[in-house]
Amino acid sequence: MRLVDPECAAIAAAFSRRDLRARLPESIAAKDPMYRRSGSSYDLKSIREYQPFDDPRAIDWKLYGRSDRAFVKEFYDEADDEVAFLVDSSASLSCAPVEEYLSFVSSMAFILLSLGMSVRLWTFGSRLSEGYVAARSRGAHGSIAGALAAMRFEGRTACSRSFAQWRAGARQRRAFVFSDFHEPNPTFRSSGGLFLIRYRTPFSSLALPGTEAEVRDPETGAVVVAPWSGTDERAWAEAEAARDAALASIPRVFYRRLDPGTPRAPVYWDALERLYA
Amino acid sequence: MPDAIAPVAWLLAPVVALLFVALRLRRRLVYPHELLADRSGARPTALLLRTIRLYYDAAMDAACAVVVGLAIAGYPRPAADKGPAVVIDASASMLAGLRGDRPLDEAARLALTRYRLDEPGARRTRLFALGWDPARRRHVLTDRSDALEAARSPQELAAGLESSESFMSADYALLKDLARRGYGEIRLLTDDASVEGLGVEIVRLPAKPPRYLLLAKAAWDRGSGRSVARFVSAGGAEPDSLWRLGADGAATRAKPEDFEIRRSPSGFELALAIPGAWAVRWDGRLLPFIAPGQPEPLRARGTMAERVVAGLPRLVAGNTGVAGGAAGARPSGGWTGRGVEVADRGGAGRPGSLSVAEARDESWLLPPRLTLGALVASGLDRRADLALGPAAFASAEAATPFWLAWASSAAPDGRAAMAAASRPIRVGDGYLYPGEAVVTPPPGEYAPTGRRVVAAAGSPPERRVVVALALALLYCLKAWLGLRRRRGA
Numbered sequence: 001m002r003l004v005d006p007e008c009a010a011i012a013a014a015f016s017r018r019d020l021r022a023r024l025p026e027s028i029a030a031k032d033p034m035y036r037r038s039g040s041s042y043d044l045k046s047i048r049e050y051q052p053f054d055d056p057r058a059i060d061w062k063l064y065g066r067s068d069r070a071f072v073k074e075f076y077d078e079a080d081d082e083v084a085f086l087v088d089s090s091a092s093l094s095c096a097p098v099e100e101y102l103s104f105v106s107s108m109a110f111i112l113l114s115l116g117m118s119v120r121l122w123t124f125g126s127r128l129s130e131g132y133v134a135a136r137s138r139g140a141h142g143s144i145a146g147a148l149a150a151m152r153f154e155g156r157t158a159c160s161r162s163f164a165q166w167r168a169g170a171r172q173r174r175a176f177v178f179s180d181f182h183e184p185n186p187t188f189r190s191s192g193g194l195f196l197i198r199y200r201t202p203f204s205s206l207a208l209p210g211t212e213a214e215v216r217d218p219e220t221g222a223v224v225v226a227p228w229s230g231t232d233e234r235a236w237a238e239a240e241a242a243r244d245a246a247l248a249s250i251p252r253v254f255y256r257r258l259d260p261g262t263p264r265a266p267v268y269w270d271a272l273e274r275l276y277a
Numbered sequence: 278m279p280d281a282i283a284p285v286a287w288l289l290a291p292v293v294a295l296l297f298v299a300l301r302l303r304r305r306l307v308y309p310h311e312l313l314a315d316r317s318g319a320r321p322t323a324l325l326l327r328t329i330r331l332y333y334d335a336a337m338d339a340a341c342a343v344v345v346g347l348a349i350a351g352y353p354r355p356a357a358d359k360g361p362a363v364v365i366d367a368s369a370s371m372l373a374g375l376r377g378d379r380p381l382d383e384a385a386r387l388a389l390t391r392y393r394l395d396e397p398g399a400r401r402t403r404l405f406a407l408g409w410d411p412a413r414r415r416h417v418l419t420d421r422s423d424a425l426e427a428a429r430s431p432q433e434l435a436a437g438l439e440s441s442e443s444f445m446s447a448d449y450a451l452l453k454d455l456a457r458r459g460y461g462e463i464r465l466l467t468d469d470a471s472v473e474g475l476g477v478e479i480v481r482l483p484a485k486p487p488r489y490l491l492l493a494k495a496a497w498d499r500g501s502g503r504s505v506a507r508f509v510s511a512g513g514a515e516p517d518s519l520w521r522l523g524a525d526g527a528a529t530r531a532k533p534e535d536f537e538i539r540r541s542p543s544g545f546e547l548a549l550a551i552p553g554a555w556a557v558r559w560d561g562r563l564l565p566f567i568a569p570g571q572p573e574p575l576r577a578r579g580t581m582a583e584r585v586v587a588g589l590p591r592l593v594a595g596n597t598g599v600a601g602g603a604a605g606a607r608p609s610g611g612w613t614g615r616g617v618e619v620a621d622r623g624g625a626g627r628p629g630s631l632s633v634a635e636a637r638d639e640s641w642l643l644p645p646r647l648t649l650g651a652l653v654a655s656g657l658d659r660r661a662d663l664a665l666g667p668a669a670f671a672s673a674e675a676a677t678p679f680w681l682a683w684a685s686s687a688a689p690d691g692r693a694a695m696a697a698a699s700r701p702i703r704v705g706d707g708y709l710y711p712g713e714a715v716v717t718p719p720p721g722e723y724a725p726t727g728r729r730v731v732a733a734a735g736s737p738p739e740r741r742v743v744v745a746l747a748l749a750l751l752y753c754l755k756a757w758l759g760l761r762r763r764r765g766a
Contacts, residue, residue, distance in 0.1 A: 092309040157309075182309040203313065206306050213304040215313060225303075226313045239312045 012114035088179030124162035125155030285346030367408030476734030488512025489723035563705025573616030634661035
């Protein structure tokens with residue numbers, strides 16, 4: 001299984017040749033480390049004396065013990081250059097084009113890593129996974145690819161709840177959610193930097209027109225007899241369109257739906273454009 | 278409808294087999310239900326509609342099987358059962374006897390007391406009268422249920438029928454119309470003992486012993502120069518008086534010098550000086566009749582016709598030279614005969630004409646009805662009524678057809694009377710059509726003919742058209758659905 005699309009390196013190179021500095025986030029764009037925004041990363045930015053407006057919790061107590069003066073350490077902000085990947089691993093994804101799905105996730109991670117961003121990947125089914133995989137450079141992409149290759153699709157889809165879980169403890173300001181969003185009324189609250197990528201297989205490509213099929217739900221195991229006449233296909237298409245419209249209408253959200261065989265390169269580029277907008 | 282279960286089941290069996298195969302070949306998929314679940318058809322109606330929509334082919338086949346199965350079992354039934362029908366024979370014989378003791382009175386009593394169902398929920402009995410329409414001059418079957426509903430006594434019902442019906446004669450073949458209209462239980466109340474029912478319940482009413490006075494024949498008598506009417510009578514019926522009828526039906530007592538009456542072995546003869554419409558009163562009943570006048574002389578058109586007519590001088594000269602004051606009398610009041618023309622230019626079968634042709638080869642005989650049974654040689658010429666050759670001319674009996682045509686030409690033209698639309702006038706037992714004819718009940722209404730008559734209800738017409746239309750509709754629907762599906766609708 002090829003987990004990185006061949007055009008990804010070219011996309012990353014082409015995108016890096018653009019005047020990215022002007023478009024990159026403020027912290028990344030600053031050449032002088034002095035002007036990079038302070039944050040919560042482990043990269044030490046400076047040590048200065050404690051000021052009244054500082055958080056007392058930031059006082060370096062060891063240094064205080066040695067010098068009897070209060071100093072605080074400042075770290076660079078790490079949120080801006082790290083992107084969260086929330087990858088749906090519910091059983092319903094097994095009905096989607098799995099290889100294309102995983103390739104897309106892996107390729108997206110590869111491009112971001114190539115552009116100097118770091119990626120932290122969670123999987124979710126009925127809930128967000130407790131562990132995650134982090135990669136800080138392109139060389140670490142293997143860990144992402146390995147995690148994706150080892151992913152098993154099981155459990156129910158709960159993308160809204162998983163996203164809320166992630167959001168409660170997240171430090172990243174940008175997140176990609178890869179899912180089929182097969183759950184009733186998925187809701188996402190975002191202040192920006194949220195990318196929703198939907199992968200699905202159209203039911204019309206599975207069922208024969210004018211027949212009916214016994215359809216087993218991969219998550220619940222329930223079986224229904226689904227008719228598939230012209231009227232049913234229209235109704236299904238309307239429901240799908242309504243789902244797309246609902247997801248696309250979330251404020252400040254980048255949403256794309258991919259079917260099997262959909263060209264992925266334009267989606268990569270659009271996502272990067274939006275990421276650096 | 279249980280009898281339709283077996284054929285319908287047999288015809289549905291292959292449809293069910295096809296449906297079973299289709300179900301067995303149904304695809305099995307794995308797919309999230311989230312966007313499919315809302316159309317799973319929780320309601321039975323939705324499930325039924327969905328099934329019909331998906332398996333429209335099998336549904337159409339099943340519907341066709343049901344239609345054909347029902348057709349095999351005899352459905353749809355020929356007509357809706359409209360309940361019982363009681364038919365009263367409204368012929369002249371029903372009025373025989375004294376009022377209150379006539380067959381009509383008994384029929385009214387039965388219709389009102391035995392066959393009218395007044396229970397709530399019971400089907401209303403319909404009353405029909407089987408009679409004769411004097412205006413249209415044909416037998417009719419009329420619905421008189423309103424009279425049955427309105428009558429409070431048998432006498433009232435009988436009086437209502439007497440005023441509305443002509444009581445001339447009845448045609449039992451019209452009963453088939455009732456079965457066609459959906460009446461399943463048909464009863465005929467009649468005094469005619471010769472009627473047998475086939476699918477019709479015959480309720481025989483007590484018939485009266487024969488007592489009648491009938492016109493047997495009326496013709497112009499060349500010997501006396503008068504019109505002679507011969508009557509037959511039975512049961513001691515005697516004529517009471519003789520009346521002359523005007524054009525408007527008004528009757529005036531005949532003067533003694535206008536007629537002579539003679540007894541005969543079977544009844545009596547009336548020799549009337551004045552031809553026209555007359556009426557004989559007997560037992561309080563009035564019997565109208567026509568006394569024909571002297572026939573018109575034969576006319577000739579064509580060479581051979583002139584030769585033939587010249588050989589029949591007595592028919593040309595008419596009654597001239599015969600003693601009697603009424604010589605050359607003509608019917609008065611518009612009662613005129615039509616005369617006969619002998620022609621030799623073809624035109625066989627033309628009314629008022631007798632066409633002749635000369636024949637050399639006479640290998641045939643004239644129709645015995647034209648010769649009163651005599652054997653007269655004849656040739657064959659389809660353009661003429663009579664093809665006469667040397668052998669025919671040598672026979673004295675060859676004059677018989679000309680005499681018959683001449684004698685019958687004194688009577689008014691019956692076909693012209695049928696075509697005319699004059700208003701009939703009721704005169705006693707019959708109807709007078711001014712200037713045309715007199716219609717009286719047939720002899721069978723007075724005396725039993727002994728001829729067996731079958732009153733058949735018949736079978737209602739099969740509704741094959743309904744079945745054919747239903748099948749055509751189903752196949753059109755099937756074709757339309759198939760076309761719609763092929764277009765991806």
